[in-house]
Amino acid sequence: MDADVFDQVRAAVRQLVREVVLPREEEIDRHDRVPEELRGAAADMGLFGYALPEEFGGLGVTMVEDVQLAFEFGYTTPAFRSLFGTNNGIAGQVIAKFGSDEQKKTYLPRLAAGELIGSFALTEAEAGSDPAGLRTSARRDGDGWVIAGGKRYITNAPIADLFVVFARSDPAAAGGRGISSFVVDASLPGVSVGPHDRKMGQSGAWTAEVFFDDVRVDGDALVGEEGRGYAKALTVLSRGRLHVAALCVGMAQRVLDESVAYAATAKQGGAPIGRFQLVQAMLADMHAELIAGRSMVLDVARRYDSGEDTSVGPSAAKLWCSEMVGRATDRAVQVHGGLGYLRTTPVERFYRDARLYRLYEGTSEVQKVIIGGSLLREAGMPR
């Protein structure tokens, strides 16, 4: 995309986020729901498909562009981004990258338009980043498949129209092998979704358990090659990690802005608290780490686009930025003092929201294992 066109896209997103979404953050948190008109505004703008290919109604952004949009999304409640996150990200990307022409034509334009919500169903009680314990099964049934099992923490499940489901199609295979991916219509008999989870933060972004009780799908529901599903999951998760790192940068910017504004005006002893050097130190630490995170994300995105590094870099960025925003939100609460502990103060909400970033799309510990393992494999250490 031409730079001047992308500047306009980013400006439009910034305007929508700051003028329309930001004033309603507290309401979203309190009611645990993103208002319908915000979903409409996001769909009208084209937010449900910005990362999907242009030929199917998306914008086909590069990762350098994706992360810059994520900086903007990160500035407000994560619930807003979450609404269209799975369409652009983990669910939509599986179909865009690995689906058949027919699957792409059937699903992508409607996902991009926001008419369908896609959800990515990988995680189970005993399987997340490690697929060894993946129990959901897919067995052949004539021309089709029968899927059975349960998934948990599935983002957007309560509002999903379709699920990209990962199931073990070869019971004899172990680990990541023998897992296939399927597109499953949420209205099929046997598909049920539990009540949405009550979480520490990120209210309005719904997750739930999903159950597949001998759900029969046609043969054309299989996405890509049989038994190669987990490799696909890793590919889209890696992209998603870089996106999450950028969201963390956006949130860090927001809590820094909130903290600077507060420190410049709130008074103690007749002077703004910003006069206290220990308060300045917290702002300085937040600012320095924020710049480091933003630079890191942009650099990793450039390497992702060039194909130089599509795995370790995203993990490193996700690891560092999610930890960084944890420190930033903690300091933001500290700068606000007692006010920072009140439910009506934005930094209190971001403090809770930020905690998830160190957990989902692979915990910090999983990222470390990916990074460390990769470095050692490159050095020739045997597995």
Next chain:
Amino acid sequence: MNIVVLVKQVPDSGSERKLDSSDNTVARASADNVINEMDEYAIEEALTVKESQGGEVTVLTVGPGSATDAIRKALSMGADKAVHVTDDAVHGSCAVQTSAVIAAALQQLEYDLVLCGAESTDGQVSVMPALLSERLGIPHLSGARKLTVEGTTVRVERQTDGGYWMLESSLPAIVSTWDTINEPRYPSFKGIMAAKKKPVETKSLADLGVDPASVGLATATSRVLDFAGRPPKGEGVKVADEGDGAEKLVGYLAAQKLV
């Protein structure tokens, strides 16, 4: 229905705005420039009329090269094409001179309805629609909070402090709009991509047949002689509530002649 919307690029009213100390004109080069906010309402209204009546929306601006950003914004919202009058000789022009340039540009266009914001946030002179009405010999319906077009008739509710007037005129006419008239749409990604391919015609004063000596700071009918920064905000008054807080508040407001 041919609708022309007048737009202006102005320094963002949310950021620090300056005058250029060399000639006391608005410092545009160093400013964070945006489309005049009030103009977005005029664009939205034009698009709404077009959607119900059919036709074409043309955006017209006079400004430096960077004003293309304002044009792009209007095109990405859904306007069909644009005319950008740009000429160094225009720098420092007063409202009267600028109106001659805009009128000349309008005379080269086909229009049934000319729409513009009721004011710009830089000059806030708010006389442009009236000046254009005079120059073009068309009716001027100012300060619209509601607009309807039926055949060759335009009806407007003119917003005033005490209520509103109902105005009616034949077309062509010029209507200025307030921010109460609608809620401007946000550009969609599709709109932004499409805007790139829409025609933008650039015109100089020579193209319009306007004598460069008739515009610009040297012959302007008004100019800024001097300026000073706004004095810093004074300390507020703190009212301690000792059971009589409300009385003290009302007393303060009464002393300021606010109630």
